[in-house]
Amino acid sequence: MFSLCCCLNILAQYNVNRLLTSGRIALHYEDYVLSIQYFNQAINQKPYLWEPWELRAIAKYYLDDWQGAAEDASQAIRLNPYITNLYDLRGITYIRQKEYDAAIKDYTSAITLDATNKGYWCNRAACYLEKGSYDTAQVQLDIIIDKWKKYATPYLMKAEAYLLQKDTAQASIWIDKTLNVESYNAEAWRMKGYLALQHSQWQVADSCLSRALHYKPKNVACYINRALARLKLYNLRGAMSDYDTALEHDPNNFLAHYNRGILRQQVGDDNRAIEDFNYVLSLEPGNILALFNRATLLDRTGDLRGAIRDYSIVIRQFPNFWTGLHYRAACYRKLGMNAKAEQDEFRIIKAQMNKHMGIQNRWSKAKLNAMRKLSDIDPEKYNQIVVDDEEKNQHEYASAYRGKVQNRNSSDIFQPYIALTMSHKQTDNVSSYVPYEEHATHFFEKIYHVTKHNDLLHIRLGNVSEANGTETFAAIDSLTSMINHAKNIEDALNYTLMRAVAYSSALNFQDAINDINKVFETQPDKFIALWQRTICEAMMVEFEKSTTPREAEMRHLGVVNDFTKLLEISPNNPMVLYCYGTYNARKGDYDKAIEIFNKVIQLSPRMPYAYYNRGLSYMKKGNSIEAKRDFSKSGELGLYGAYSLLKK
Numbered sequence: 001m002f003s004l005c006c007c008l009n010i011l012a013q014y015n016v017n018r019l020l021t022s023g024r025i026a027l028h029y030e031d032y033v034l035s036i037q038y039f040n041q042a043i044n045q046k047p048y049l050w051e052p053w054e055l056r057a058i059a060k061y062y063l064d065d066w067q068g069a070a071e072d073a074s075q076a077i078r079l080n081p082y083i084t085n086l087y088d089l090r091g092i093t094y095i096r097q098k099e100y101d102a103a104i105k106d107y108t109s110a111i112t113l114d115a116t117n118k119g120y121w122c123n124r125a126a127c128y129l130e131k132g133s134y135d136t137a138q139v140q141l142d143i144i145i146d147k148w149k150k151y152a153t154p155y156l157m158k159a160e161a162y163l164l165q166k167d168t169a170q171a172s173i174w175i176d177k178t179l180n181v182e183s184y185n186a187e188a189w190r191m192k193g194y195l196a197l198q199h200s201q202w203q204v205a206d207s208c209l210s211r212a213l214h215y216k217p218k219n220v221a222c223y224i225n226r227a228l229a230r231l232k233l234y235n236l237r238g239a240m241s242d243y244d245t246a247l248e249h250d251p252n253n254f255l256a257h258y259n260r261g262i263l264r265q266q267v268g269d270d271n272r273a274i275e276d277f278n279y280v281l282s283l284e285p286g287n288i289l290a291l292f293n294r295a296t297l298l299d300r301t302g303d304l305r306g307a308i309r310d311y312s313i314v315i316r317q318f319p320n321f322w323t324g325l326h327y328r329a330a331c332y333r334k335l336g337m338n339a340k341a342e343q344d345e346f347r348i349i350k351a352q353m354n355k356h357m358g359i360q361n362r363w364s365k366a367k368l369n370a371m372r373k374l375s376d377i378d379p380e381k382y383n384q385i386v387v388d389d390e391e392k393n394q395h396e397y398a399s400a401y402r403g404k405v406q407n408r409n410s411s412d413i414f415q416p417y418i419a420l421t422m423s424h425k426q427t428d429n430v431s432s433y434v435p436y437e438e439h440a441t442h443f444f445e446k447i448y449h450v451t452k453h454n455d456l457l458h459i460r461l462g463n464v465s466e467a468n469g470t471e472t473f474a475a476i477d478s479l480t481s482m483i484n485h486a487k488n489i490e491d492a493l494n495y496t497l498m499r500a501v502a503y504s505s506a507l508n509f510q511d512a513i514n515d516i517n518k519v520f521e522t523q524p525d526k527f528i529a530l531w532q533r534t535i536c537e538a539m540m541v542e543f544e545k546s547t548t549p550r551e552a553e554m555r556h557l558g559v560v561n562d563f564t565k566l567l568e569i570s571p572n573n574p575m576v577l578y579c580y581g582t583y584n585a586r587k588g589d590y591d592k593a594i595e596i597f598n599k600v601i602q603l604s605p606r607m608p609y610a611y612y613n614r615g616l617s618y619m620k621k622g623n624s625i626e627a628k629r630d631f632s633k634s635g636e637l638g639l640y641g642a643y644s645l646l647k648k
Contacts, residue, residue: 016042016049023055032059050079050086057089066093084113084120091123100127118148125157134161152182159191168195184474186216190225197225205229217507220250227259239263254283261293270297288314292324304331322348414586414616415609415639416463417579419535420528422472422498422505435461437575439527447494450482461575464504464535475502493519497529500536509536527569531576534562538583559583574604582613590617608639615642 023038039056042049057072073090080086091106107124114120121144128137138161144154159174172195178188193208209226213219227242243260246253261276277294280287295310311328315321325344332341418435420443440461447459479499486492496515503512516533519526537559544552563580570576581596597614600607615630634642 016046016052019045020052020055023052023059027055027059030062032063035059048079050076050083053079054083054086054089057093061089061093064096066096069093070097082113084110084117087113088120088123095123095127095130098130100131103127118144118151118153121147122153122157125154129157129161129164132164134165137161150181152178152185152188155181156185156188156191159188163191163195168198171195184215186212186219189215190219190222193222193225193229197229200232202229202232206233206235218249220246220253220256223249224253224255224259231263236263236267240267252283254280257283258290261290265293265297270301273297274301288317295324296327299327299331304335307331308335319347414582414613417535417538417582418461418575418609419464419532419579420459420501420504421462421464422459422475422502435575437461437573439531439570440575443497443528447498450494450498459498459501464539472502472505489522493522497526497532500529500532504532504536509540512536513540525569527566530562530566530569531579534559534566535579537562538579538586542586556587572603574600574607574610577603578607578610578613581610585613585617585620588620590621593617594621606637608634608637608642611637612639612642615645619645 019038019042023035023042027035036056036059039052039059042052043056046052053072053076057069057076060066060069060072070090070093073086073093076083077086077090087106087110091103091110094100094103094106104124104127107120107127110117110120111124121140125137125140125144128134128140138158141154141158141161144151145158148154155174155178159171159178162168162171162174172192175188175192175195178185179192182188189208189212193205193212196202196205196208206226206229209222209229212222213226216222223242223246227239227246230236230239230242240260240263243256243263246256247260250256257276257279261273261280264270264273264276274294274297277290277297280290281294284290291310292314295307295314298304298310299307308328308331311324311331315324315328318324325348329341329344329348332338332344420440444459476499479495479502483492483495483499486495497519500512500515500519503509503515513533513536516529516536519529520533523529537555541552541555541559544555563576563583566573566576567580577596577600581593581600584590584596585593594614594617597610597617600610601614604610611630611634615627615634618624618630619627631642631645
């Protein structure tokens with residue numbers, strides 16, 4: 001009997017462990033609904049275990065079910081109150097629900113268990129900021145700074161606290177302190193630029209926002225604010241470029257569309273200005289100021305009936321808007337509708353008489369180059385650039401659970417190119433395969449003493465776009481100094497190629513290509529440099545094909561030529577062939593890609609990327625049988641994300 005009970009207990013434990021493992025796998029592949037089903041079963045079998053409650057809370061968090069996540073995390077804490085991660089998980093769910101007092105309690109508990117985690121301290125201080133307890137937040141931040149003097153985040157949070165208290169002088173001091181600690185902090189440069197805008201220091205604002213965009217090039221708000229600074233500096237071309245770039249990153253951005261429409265209107269690009277206001281009105285059909293701007297543009301381009309339609313909507317909401325009445329009357333006269341024109345003109349005369357006699361109060365007209373707040377609907381300000389009502393600082397809470405992971409969809413994404421990269425990270429999703437290439441290995445051996453003695457990031461083969469944040473920028477500066485002080489040409493060339501790798505990892509492909517071209521001036525046969533340049537150019541093609549197709553096509557010819565040179569030097573190089581196959585797959589030439597991947601797999605039958613990308617090429621062609629076979633093999637070799645595609 002005792003033996004039977006032991007067997008049953010072991011079997012039950014095995015079943016729960018298997019459920020948890022299956023749930024973790026589903027969680028890893030972002031199938032949160034399936035993972036919750038596994039964790040439900042584990043909880044039903046053993047409701048006294050804290051771990052399935054925690055895992056289900058994580059799954060619910062990524063599905064934006066923050067209340068459900070908080071309830072599950074609470075149950076896990078009741079079962080095991082000594083796990084710090086549980087307080088962090090529940091704390092971040094409370095933050096998402098704006099329950100800052102509850103989050104503060106959780107981060108206080110987490111700090112009690114682990115006082116060395118600076119993320120917990122900063123999150124608690126951020127909660128005090130959010131609830132307006134500025135004095136308490138300042139005390140907390142002073143403690144953090146005293147404990148971690150080289151940690152930039154609390155310095156920046158103190159600056160934010162002073163900004164919220166309208167003390168811009170102290171805010172400026174603490175922004176500068178942040179930059180002394182971490183000169184690559186994009187958020188600090190952004191805040192410094194915003195303060196400069198507030199003080200009408202347009203040149204300073206342009207410079208600071210440019211630095212912010214150098215370190216964080218996809219910040220849409222920075223482009224919009226820099227465009228404003230450039231408008232004030234009469235750099236209309238630069239402002240237009242910033243609005244264009246902002247809309248590349250955020251096509252639905254209201255401010256960028258509206259302000260670009262105003263700018264196009266001012267420079268006489270009327271038809272494209274109409275396109276911008278059409279888009280603004282598709283987002284906000286009742287936006288009076290956009291309607292009036294579109295009306296004036298339709299008037300200028302000859303669509304008089306369309307202009308009258310838009311003027312009429314504005315006038316219905318603002319019956320005594322003299323400018324609108326005057327413009328509509330002019331349209332009526334152009335169409336020969338004199339009676340309607342006279343009605344509008346009479347309304348203007350009557351409104352002016354009322355104004356003179358003090359019956360009607362009028363808004364004062366602002367200067368033409370003034371700015372208006374987003375919430376300001378004074379129709380007299382129809383031709384003014386719009387700015388946000390208030391600059392918003394988005395806290396990046398330090399938590400393993402932040403982000404919108406469920407929004408990622410990798411079903412159409414090929415595995416990345418392989419070339420030199422500068423990072424501590426391993427290639428995503430791959431646990432068992434380490435890329436190897438003879439020329440690269442020889443280069444690593446040559447530069448080993450440089451990285452070892454100069455505390456630089458490790459250079460290896462992997463995903464080119466893996467940046468390591470501020471450390472990559474620091475490496476670029478260090479290598480620049482080493483190039484300037486190199487004792488001989490050979491060292492200078494090696495440092496230059498290393499800097500090209502750092503630029504590649506930071507997605508600064510143009511500077512990477514420039515550095516590699518300098519290497520080619522002295523060493524035109526350097527294989528590893530040619531490989532790196534080819535991949536940088538290939539990634540530039542993908543970027544340019546959606547923005548400047550003609551330039552992308554020209555660059556494409558150079559990429560094909562470089563791949564040809566690489567394969568003439570090393571015709572059976574599986575890494576180069578893999579990259580060439582991936583390039584063709586991303587270009588949509590699936591037949592050629594499959595042909596190349598066939599050769600890669602013959603030469604290197606344990607390369608999971610090649611099976612994955614060949615499988616995805618087959619899938620794009622509609623050959624699901626071969627696609628399934630390749631995804632299965634790719635998963636078997638360690639690229640576990642292939643199993644989610646296999647399931648789909």
